[in-house]
Amino acid sequence: MRSELDNVERLTLVGQMAAGITHEIRNPMAVVRGFLQLMREKSGPELESYYQIVMEELDRANSIINDFLSLAQSRISHKENVLLHEIIDDLSPLLWADANLRGQSVEVKLSSSLPSLDLNVREIKQLILNLGRNGMEAMGPKGVLTLETRTVKDHVELIIRDTGSGISESQREKLFVPFFTTKSQGTGLGLSLCLSIVERHNGTIAVDSEEGKGTVFTISFPAVRSEMSEYVITETKEVSAR
Ligand code: ADP
Ligand code: MG
Secondary structure, eight states: HHHHHHHHHHHHHHHHHHHHHHHHHHHHHHHHHHHHHTTTTTHHHHHOOOOHHHHHHHHHHHHHHHHHHHHHHHHHOOEEEHHHHHHHHHHHHHHHHHHHTTTOOEEOOOOSSOOEEEEOHHHHHHHHHHHHHHHTTTTTTOOOEEEEEEEEEEEEEEEEEEEEEOOOOHHHTTTTTTTTTTTTTSSSOHHHHHHHHHHHTEEEEEEEETTEEEEEEEEEEEHHHHHHHHHHHOOOOOOOOO
């Protein structure tokens, strides 16, 4: 019942977005067409700069299509019982390389004991990459991106923190609205995608931000019940063994 409702909700979102995507794809297409026409008459450095614009606009259209497809995938998401830390370990080199190119750094603070979770690995990777990249894009050189995990009661929290520009109050309301972006090359679909992934995992996502200081995204996942009792029992055992 619950997943049926989720599907209906997702389809409505996809329907609303179909109108948005038409508009968003037409824009770069119009730019590409215009510049290709101009390019027939040009040569030298001008031709090179037009070529750059055409390539960037095509890349943007491509990103929009990719993000939209991820969002529109309405097939039942396959979850497996996995350790969040393994996913983070897998992604760390990628985030680190990305940050390194920008002169930034990545810190990972993993909780020493964390129960495993029912996760769709591909989606959780997408979630972490999207939030991580947003953080990096909001920071200048020397910025620090922090990935942290912790257990809070029967939930597991994933915290992604940046020391970037922060988000103004007026922008915070629009964060998860499809196509809301403040970046020239942005799609504005990253956070919509993150929200739908978190909802598909019965989790929540919260934002805390201070302008000029940075932003913290906190994602909370419910721990698997059997896992949680095992987790608690292990701890009790340690206590009673003393
Ligand atoms: P995009 O990254 O393509 O712009 P997103 O949906 O990922 O789209 O983000 C939407 C907007 O939210 C961004 O354009 C930016 O203004 C704001 N934003 C998201 N994450 C952060 C962050 N960590 N720090 C500052 N602003 C952010
Ligand atoms: Mg983004």
